[in-house]
Amino acid sequence: MKNLILRLSKSDDYTQIYDLNFELIQSSFLTKWIKRYLEAQQRQDSISEPWAFYNCGNKASNVDPLLLLNQQIDFCNSLVPDLFKQKLKNIQDRDCLNYLHSVFELNHGKLDAWKSNPLFNSPYGNQLRHSLSQINQLIHKCESLHKKSGPKIRVVWFDLPKTNTFDQDDYKLFTNNLDFGGLYTLYADVGKNLESLTSDNDDHVHDFVPNLHYSADFQVRFYDRDGSSIEQACNQYLNDNWNYFESKGYVKNDPRLTTGCIKLAQLKYHNKTEILQALRDHDNVQSVFVF
Numbered sequence: 497m498k499n500l501i502l503r504l505s506k507s508d509d510y511t512q513i514y515d516l517n518f519e520l521i522q523s524s525f526l527t528k529w530i531k532r533y534l535e536a537q538q539r540q541d542s543i544s545e546p547w548a549f550y551n552c553g554n555k556a557s558n559v560d561p562l563l564l565l566n567q568q569i570d571f572c573n574s575l576v577p578d579l580f581k582q583k584l585k586n587i588q589d590r591d592c593l594n595y596l597h598s599v600f601e602l603n604h605g606k607l608d609a610w611k612s613n614p615l616f617n618s619p620y621g622n623q624l625r626h627s628l629s630q631i632n633q634l635i636h637k638c639e640s641l642h643k644k645s646g647p648k649i650r651v652v653w654f655d656l657p658k659t660n661t662f663d664q665d666d667y668k669l670f671t672n673n674l675d676f677g678g679l680y681t682l683y684a685d686v687g688k689n690l691e692s693l694t695s696d697n698d699d700h701v702h703d704f705v706p707n708l709h710y711s712a713d714f715q716v717r718f719y720d721r722d723g724s725s726i727e728q729a730c731n732q733y734l735n736d737n738w739n740y741f742e743s744k745g746y747v748k749n750d751p752r753l754t755t756g757c758i759k760l761a762q763l764k765y766h767n768k769t770e771i772l773q774a775l776r777d778h779d780n781v782q783s784v785f786v787f
Contacts, residue, residue: 500519500760500784501516503783505780506778518679521760530786533786542653547780551646561587561638568627569584569631571627575624590639600635646718647719649715651784653713659709662709669759671757672723672756676768679715679763680714680717680757681710681713681714681715681760688704689705689706690706706752708752
């Protein structure tokens with residue numbers, strides 16, 4: 497398999513489509529990722545959040561995430577009173593966003609731990625899990641706006657079991673650099689990795705979880721980034737807080753503490769402006785094809 501198509505459409509008209517064509521980057525990890533993707537297809541898992549566009553200038557990314565976030569918090573609290581003790585008043589309130597994320601982490605648990613949580617075995621369990629998932633993604637959208645990061649699309653299959661872990665050779669492929677039109681692996685664990693701890697100054701974090709598992713999930717970035725400053729900041733945070741990481745069982749140069757992601761594919765394009773305009777005109781992920 498050498499190619500991937502990410503098919504976008506308009507959320508109010510699925511016949512209006514736009515295909516983003518990628519060339520897969522051959523590596524020892526790519527075969528593993530393709531197996532995960534094929535498993536999601538065989539299971540007939542649907543794309544969980546086809547609206548996950550960030551800073552793309554389209555209808556999906558322009559919807560007020562603060563309003564939607566507080567609506568979801570109200571809904572969760574109607575199912576489980578006082579599950580959330582506060583709501584978000586200002587999208588710039590990083591401390592509140594960290595608190596809200598900690599509630600998601602605590603109740604969802606690591607990866608598939610939610611399956612043993614009595615909250616999700618109740619008659620409203622599926623509704624609660626869906627709403628908590630929405631809250632998690634809306635928090636990321638708020639953070640994306642706060643950090644003024646460039647446009648990106650996230651594609652996730654939340655129902656696909658998170659059972660596969662990176663090995664030492666996989667970590668050698670990680671990069672903090674980003675290319676316009678690059679398609680990259682996505683953080684698949686529940687918690688906060690080193691990058692998030694470094695940037696969030698989080699006093700509410702439920703647990704540190706590095707980049708351990710991979711899934712079929714991916715992200716496409718539509719901007720370039722030199723990752724050297726991020727790598728330096730993460731290394732400094734790691735050194736300044738080494739006693740904490742050591743208490744968690746990590747050792748110096750532990751590959752699990754590698755930051756960044758693996759590049760899986762590169763968009764084939766001639767004009768960046770044309771691509772960005774297409775993202776403004778289309779606000780829904782319709783399907784993914786690998787061939």
